[in-house]
Amino acid sequence: MTAPAKPAKKLKVATASLAGCFGCHMSLLDIDERLFDLLELVELDRSPLTDIKKCGPCDLGLIEGGLCNAENVHVLREFRKQCKTLVAVGACAITGGLPAQRNSLDVRECLQTVYLTGPSTTHARIPNDPELPLPLDQVHPLHDVVRIDYFLPGCPPSADAFWELLTALIAGRTPALGHELMRYD
Amino acid sequence: MTPTLETAAKPEGLRRIAIDPLSRVEGHGKVTILLDDQQRVHQVRLHIVEFRGFERFIQGRPYWEVPVMVQRLCGICPVSHHLAAAKALDLVVGARQLTPTADRVRRLMHYGQILQSHALHFFHLASPDLLFGFGSDPSKRNVVGVVAAQPELARQGVLLRKFGQEVIRVTAGKRVHGTGAVPGGVNKHVTRAERDALKSALPQVLEWARSGVQLVSRLHLANRQRFDAFGAAPSNLLSLVGENGALELYDGTLRARDADGKILFDGLDCQQYRSRIEEEVKSWSYMKFPYLAALGPQAGWYKVGPLARVQNCDGISTPMAEDERVAFRKAFDGAITHAPLAYHWARLIELLHAAELIARLLDDDALSEGALTSSGPRRGEGVGVIEAPRGTLIHHYRVAPDDLVTMCNLIVSTTHNNTAMNEVIREVARTELDGREPTEGLLNHVEVAIRAFDPCLSCATHALGQMPLVIDVLDSQGALVHRLKRDPP
Numbered sequence: 303m304t305a306p307a308k309p310a311k312k313l314k315v316a317t318a319s320l321a322g323c324f325g326c327h328m329s330l331l332d333i334d335e336r337l338f339d340l341l342e343l344v345e346l347d348r349s350p351l352t353d354i355k356k357c358g359p360c361d362l363g364l365i366e367g368g369l370c371n372a373e374n375v376h377v378l379r380e381f382r383k384q385c386k387t388l389v390a391v392g393a394c395a396i397t398g399g400l401p402a403q404r405n406s407l408d409v410r411e412c413l414q415t416v417y418l419t420g421p422s423t424t425h426a427r428i429p430n431d432p433e434l435p436l437p438l439d440q441v442h443p444l445h446d447v448v449r450i451d452y453f454l455p456g457c458p459p460s461a462d463a464f465w466e467l468l469t470a471l472i473a474g475r476t477p478a479l480g481h482e483l484m485r486y487d
Numbered sequence: 488m489t490p491t492l493e494t495a496a497k498p499e500g501l502r503r504i505a506i507d508p509l510s511r512v513e514g515h516g517k518v519t520i521l522l523d524d525q526q527r528v529h530q531v532r533l534h535i536v537e538f539r540g541f542e543r544f545i546q547g548r549p550y551w552e553v554p555v556m557v558q559r560l561c562g563i564c565p566v567s568h569h570l571a572a573a574k575a576l577d578l579v580v581g582a583r584q585l586t587p588t589a590d591r592v593r594r595l596m597h598y599g600q601i602l603q604s605h606a607l608h609f610f611h612l613a614s615p616d617l618l619f620g621f622g623s624d625p626s627k628r629n630v631v632g633v634v635a636a637q638p639e640l641a642r643q644g645v646l647l648r649k650f651g652q653e654v655i656r657v658t659a660g661k662r663v664h665g666t667g668a669v670p671g672g673v674n675k676h677v678t679r680a681e682r683d684a685l686k687s688a689l690p691q692v693l694e695w696a697r698s699g700v701q702l703v704s705r706l707h708l709a710n711r712q713r714f715d716a717f718g719a720a721p722s723n724l725l726s727l728v729g730e731n732g733a734l735e736l737y738d739g740t741l742r743a744r745d746a747d748g749k750i751l752f753d754g755l756d757c758q759q760y761r762s763r764i765e766e767e768v769k770s771w772s773y774m775k776f777p778y779l780a781a782l783g784p785q786a787g788w789y790k791v792g793p794l795a796r797v798q799n800c801d802g803i804s805t806p807m808a809e810d811e812r813v814a815f816r817k818a819f820d821g822a823i824t825h826a827p828l829a830y831h832w833a834r835l836i837e838l839l840h841a842a843e844l845i846a847r848l849l850d851d852d853a854l855s856e857g858a859l860t861s862s863g864p865r866r867g868e869g870v871g872v873i874e875a876p877r878g879t880l881i882h883h884y885r886v887a888p889d890d891l892v893t894m895c896n897l898i899v900s901t902t903h904n905n906t907a908m909n910e911v912i913r914e915v916a917r918t919e920l921d922g923r924e925p926t927e928g929l930l931n932h933v934e935v936a937i938r939a940f941d942p943c944l945s946c947a948t949h950a951l952g953q954m955p956l957v958i959d960v961l962d963s964q965g966a967l968v969h970r971l972k973r974d975p976p
Binding site: 319321322323324325326327328329331332334335337338341345346350351352353354355370371373374399400401403404407411412415416417420421422423424425426427428429430431433434435437457458460461 | 507508510511512513514515517519532534536537538540542543544546556559560561562563565607611612625626628629630631634638641642645646648649652661662663664760761764765766767768769770771772773775777784883894896898931934945
């Protein structure tokens with residue numbers, strides 16, 4: 303699919319990775335040369351690719367990763383407030399994903415396993431500095447906390463799925479992923 | 488000013504500056520700096536603020552799931568975790584010797600990974616600092632700025648990464664989070680058509696890879712004094728090496744040198760890593776602080792990754808990268824450099840090496856025919872060590888006779904560099920920030936030093952944690968979804 307016509311004003315797009323692995327951002331970059339077409343159409347706001355640390359008013363926000371700590375919740379709320387359209391990108395944002403495997407475990411016991419009894423660990427203690435954000439006892443998907451406008455499935459969603467989502471939203475039509483772009487793996 | 492700057496003698500009343508979130512790095516981290524009224528620096532810390540629990544929740548899973556699960560630690564270098572886990576589990580299924588096909592397919596996948604990750608780091612993330620200046624306009628100091636100012640360079644970066652990703656796709660099934668490696672081998676061949684398609688792109692890839700090294704060496708040498716001194720913090724070095732001490736990324740033995748280049752140990756069987764490496768826990772980071780056990784935590788910290796590898800090895804097996812390694816070592820008069828900014832130069836040398844290795848492997852017919860897996864007497868334990876793009880990566884598992892994992896210990900590349908990154912930003916704070924009003928441009932200097940390591944902070948957040956506090960999760964209407972309450976441990 304070709305890129306939509308160049309708009310009069312570039313759309314503002316912000317992206318963030320919460321409790322994810324950055325794989326969704328990598329898959330977005332897997333649009334390869336189409337990145338240059340995309341940058342003709344959009345302007346990046348807060349994103350791991352820029353040095354903008356706070357999200358300004360945006361047309362579109364893309365969030366990968368679920369919620370595993372208080373900081374994640376804070377960033378998600380900032381994005382919801384600033385972004386007209388917010389997209390939950392990838393398995394972790396939509397379901398909690400692989401990190402949600404820890405939801406069946408007792409957090410204290412997990413901590414002790416890692417920091418007190420790890421096989422090569424010395425000076426055993428559990429990190430507790432106020433600079434470290436509070437962990438949640440369960441990993442949550444984004445829609446547990448804010449309204450989400452679109453869900454882009456996959457682990458990660460393919461580059462073509464990103465391209466369809468972005469070109470559709472930029473052109474003002476509803477994304478039509480179809481079976482080929484909707485699969486998990 | 489405390490000599491180490493790790494912990495302020497009296498934190499009360501000091502002004503706190505936070506660089507949060509760190510940007511143009513992979514994952515979640517922040518830097519906090521404590522200053523007094525005269526802007527003197529008293530404390531500098533790189534905090535890793537997130538944890539996701541992999542080491543614990545892998546326990547109880549069947550071992551064959553592990554290579555596919557653990558790669559989700561990191562979407563930038565999933566192949567590294569995929570392969571390190573597969574290597575550890577090769578030992579569990581008794582595959583002491585992989586089939587030629589499995590060895591070649593995995594190596595090809597790994598070299599594709601090194602190439603794409605190094606390209607991403609330099610062209611998409613770090614190059615704006617080097618091209619435009621550490622304190623340049625933050626609105627242009629990013630990949631979009633590079634596309635605007637140097638479109639041909641940006642295009643080469645994007646296409647180099649694309650080539651690496653395509654190598655991964657044909658070996659692992661897809662570009663991010665594939666499934667190519669299994670305990671004991673691989674699950675697919677690479678077809679001749681796939682090999683031919685990659686081969687046709689090779690001349691261009693090799694040319695761009697070479698001009699990438701030349702660009703970085705030019706940038707370094709043009710700013711010689713600045714680049715050599717910026718954040719330099721002498722430390723030990725650790726990496727795998729191959730036969731005859733050659734640079735080795737997939738399989739070898741461990742070698743460590745001290746800050747002056749003297750060998751501390753060599754030829755260490757990776758299964759014995761615990762005899763040499765211990766990890767300290769500190770209260771202010773979820774990332775542990777590894778050190779060489781014999782030297783202790785104060786003197787035993789070390790660097791891993793391209794700068795360590797290129798200086799730890801005795802040579803590189805491919806000719807173009809070897810020429811560049813020799814030029815690199817000569818530029819520093821054969822002495823070990825600890826300049827974080829020299830990481831970029833070393834990284835681009837490795838990118839070229841990876842391209843040359845891919846070129847060599849694509850001619851190997853074992854990729855397209857032959858047995859995929861092997862096996863032998865079962866064992867209960869295995870350690871897999873690989874040189875990931877960011878440095879030495881250690882995966883260690885125990886598996887019970889019922890096939891379920893009972894223990895998982897991961898020491899990821901970025902964790903090895905934890906103390907080094909902290910020391911380097913303290914050095915930058917001492918020399919660049921101390922006594923000056925911390926502007927955005929000055930604070931970016933701290934990030935420039937961290938970026939040089941190409942940290943993968945997601946990789947480093949595999950542990951789980953807890954805090955003695957209460958948190959409420961509210962839905963979008965403000966109603967309570969969940970109340971989380973923890974007592975102090």
